[in-house]
Amino acid sequence: MTFSDYPSKLLENAVNEFASLPGIGKKTAFRLVMHLLRQDVSDVERFGDNIIKLKKEVKYCRFCFNISDTDICEICSDRTRDHATVCIVENIRDVIAIENTGQYRGVYHVLGGVISPMDGIGPSDLNIDQLEKKVKAGNINEIIFALSTTMEGDTTNYYIYRRLLAYELKITSLSRGVAIGDELEYTDEITLGRSIVNRTPFETGNK
Amino acid sequence: MYLSRLNLSNFKNYSEIDINFSPRINCFVGDNGVGKTNILDAIHYLSLTKSYFVSIDSVNVKHGEEFFIIKGSFGNSAEDEEIMCGLQKGKRKVFKRNGKEYTRISDHIGRYPVVMVSPADSSIISDGSEERRKFMNNVISQFNRAYLNNIIAYNKALKQRNRLLKDYAAEGKFDRQMLELWEDRMLDPAMKIYESRAAFVEHIVPLFQEYYDHISDQREKVSLEYRSQLSKSSMKELFDKNIDKDRVMRYTTSGIHRDDLKLKMNNFNIKDIGSQGQQKSYLVALKLAKFDYIRDMGGILPVLLMDDVFDKFDEMRVAQIIKLVSEKRFGQIFVTDTHRERMQAVLSRINIDYSLFLIDEGVTEIMHNGKKPD
Ligand SMILES: Nc1ncnc2c1ncn2[C@@H]1O[C@H](COP(=O)(O)OP(=O)(O)O)[C@@H](O)[C@H]1O
Ligand SMILES: [Mg+2]
Ligand SMILES: [Zn+2]
Numbered sequence: 026m027t028f029s030d031y032p033s034k035l036l037e038n039a040v041n042e043f044a045s046l047p048g049i050g051k052k053t054a055f056r057l058v059m060h061l062l063r064q065d066v067s068d069v070e071r072f073g074d075n076i077i078k079l080k081k082e083v084k085y086c087r088f089c090f091n092i093s094d095t096d097i098c099e100i101c102s103d104r105t106r107d108h109a110t111v112c113i114v115e116n117i118r119d120v121i122a123i124e125n126t127g128q129y130r131g132v133y134h135v136l137g138g139v140i141s142p143m144d145g146i147g148p149s150d151l152n153i154d155q156l157e158k159k160v161k162a163g164n165i166n167e168i169i170f171a172l173s174t175t176m177e178g179d180t181t182n183y184y185i186y187r188r189l190l191a192y193e194l195k196i197t198s199l200s201r202g203v204a205i206g207d208e209l210e211y212t213d214e215i216t217l218g219r220s221i222v223n224r225t226p227f228e229t230g231n232k
Numbered sequence: 233m234y235l236s237r238l239n240l241s242n243f244k245n246y247s248e249i250d251i252n253f254s255p256r257i258n259c260f261v262g263d264n265g266v267g268k269t270n271i272l273d274a275i276h277y278l279s280l281t282k283s284y285f286v287s288i289d290s291v292n293v294k295h296g297e298e299f300f301i302i303k304g305s306f307g308n309s310a311e312d313e314e315i316m317c318g319l320q321k322g323k324r325k326v327f328k329r330n331g332k333e334y335t336r337i338s339d340h341i342g343r344y345p346v347v348m349v350s351p352a353d354s355s356i357i358s359d360g361s362e363e364r365r366k367f368m369n370n371v372i373s374q375f376n377r378a379y380l381n382n383i384i385a386y387n388k389a390l391k392q393r394n395r396l397l398k399d400y401a402a403e404g405k406f407d408r409q410m411l412e413l414w415e416d417r418m419l420d421p422a423m424k425i426y427e428s429r430a431a432f433v434e435h436i437v438p439l440f441q442e443y444y445d446h447i448s449d450q451r452e453k454v455s456l457e458y459r460s461q462l463s464k465s466s467m468k469e470l471f472d473k474n475i476d477k478d479r480v481m482r483y484t485t486s487g488i489h490r491d492d493l494k495l496k497m498n499n500f501n502i503k504d505i506g507s508q509g510q511q512k513s514y515l516v517a518l519k520l521a522k523f524d525y526i527r528d529m530g531g532i533l534p535v536l537l538m539d540d541v542f543d544k545f546d547e548m549r550v551a552q553i554i555k556l557v558s559e560k561r562f563g564q565i566f567v568t569d570t571h572r573e574r575m576q577a578v579l580s581r582i583n584i585d586y587s588l589f590l591i592d593e594g595v596t597e598i599m600h601n602g603k604k605p606d
Contacts, residue, residue, distance in 0.1 A: 142395040147410070176388050176417060184413055
């Protein structure tokens with residue numbers, strides 16, 4: 026069967042929606058739609074509702090920009106954590122990766138990406154002003170850079186480092202057992218955990 | 233070490249051939265289009281794991297077939313090594329040494345170095361500066377892994393900086409600090425690339441001069457010179473000095489990416505005044521200098537592949553070049569030519585081991601050290 030001539034427009038629309046997701050081709054999309062068709066109406070309603078709710082009601086933590094159901098995320102509202110130590114990460118997946126190591130008791134700051142003119146991303150597209158504001162308020166002792174070790178990640182570290190140079194602050198970065206260019210989320214838990222514990226003073230990399 | 237035997241299956245125009253080689257000079261003669269260059273390319277595969285001419289491996293599978301296999305025995309009698317390169321269409325390339333597959337194919341590179349001299353080299357003279365930077369990059373990176381990483385880092389930061397210049401011009405804004413962010417990434421790689429290139433050219437210039445004089449009977453004066461803005465200013469100074477120009481042009485107008493080699497004859501660009509023969513001599517000399525560089529840096533005598541080099545030369549110059557590469561400092565040589573009689577005459581006057589092969593329907597050895605092989 027070719028996928029251009031579905032017997033139903035409804036079917037075709039549903040398949041196209043699934044196929045628009047990253048990593049999903051027409052064949053897989055078709056399989057998923059057929060699966061949903063076999064489900065009870067109530068199951069499919071729940072499925073749809075949850076996705077709509079996710080998009081409509083998702084919140085980002087006021088402090089760290091982590092995804093959260095509440096105004097302030099679980100991590101930021103945990104009093105037993107060290108709120109003076111802030112780990113700078115690219116995205117929410119990195120928060121999950123670091124949390125999974127169980128080795129980190131500080132809090133996070135999610136940038137939302139790295140600086141890359143080629144991708145149209147400048148400092149103002151990232152949560153960098155908010156970071157500086159936090160630092161300015163004076164309750165932070167240490168900033169840990171945990172961005173990917175790509176040129177863009179390094180350059181973003183360097184940019185932030187320069188902006189925070191004026192404040193009294195310890196700036197460190199993960200010690201890497203991680204190959205250059207590896208992304209945090211692909212690093213195994215033990216290696217990642219170790220590189221947080223053994224973090225080292227930040228070096229700009231410009232000789 | 234030399235290539236003692238070559239076996240091809242379904243490689244380009246060959247269904248199946250099996251040839252034994254001389255440790256010194258091997259000549260292939262035959263009409264245009266019979267497959268002389270294809271044999272050299274197969275040898276190039278065994279050395280650098282890829283074709284000299286095309287980047288897509290599957291193009292080299294004989295039309296109508298599904299796979300090719302190239303096998304070579306590298307021998308100095310004591311320890312023969314079997315190198316095998318196989319490609320099944322639609323699958324990844326397999327590369328083996330003594331029956332054992334490489335985990336990383338690139339680990340093979342450098343084990344059996346080759347230098348190809350080909351008519352395609354004329355682009356080094358006729359084309360833009362990028363061809364000449366490629367020539368340098370290709371040689372230097374074989375012995376300096378950091379060099380390639382520096383080129384990659386420099387180019388990446390350059391692209392980001394150029395993009396910013398373009399965006400700023402379009403949006404009518406400007407932020408020097410943001411540009412500096414990327415400039416700082418380029419300073420160190422630029423300096424290292426400059427130093428490597430300068431050292432490379434310094435190494436090959438005297439060799440090149442000597443080879444050219446030898447090939448040309450010293451009738452004209454040639455020179456080879458590395459030109460880089462980095463020779464007078466640091467990358468940082470260049471960025472600062474040219475920032476206004478960069479803004480107008482909307483790209484980075486100075487730096488290591490503007491480097492060039494000046495190829496001159498009697499103080500003019502060889503491109504403008506050199507005859508075809510002179511340009512060819514220039515390129516042969518350049519490639520022979522590259523041969524020496526690779527030998528000196530790697531400590532292994534490369535195999536020399538000379539494709540159609542004699543095309544525009546008279547018999548005297550052919551004899552001169554053959555005599556040159558017969559000298560001790562060269563090792564195994566593969567030569568192609570369309571002039572069977574001329575080649576036979578030239579070879580009959582040297583006294584080192586050689587084989588002459590005729591390619592028509594298949595590949596036949598027609599002469600070995602002056603005698604017909606039995
Ligand atoms: N994949 C292929 N399958 C079959 N023939 C090929 C293939 N690639 C190249 N050829 C043939 O090889 C011949 C060119 O061989 P080449 O070695 O360049 O000849 P020359 O003797 O002039 O150097 C051409 O006839 C071309 O059609
Ligand atoms: Mg040819
Ligand atoms: Zn939070």
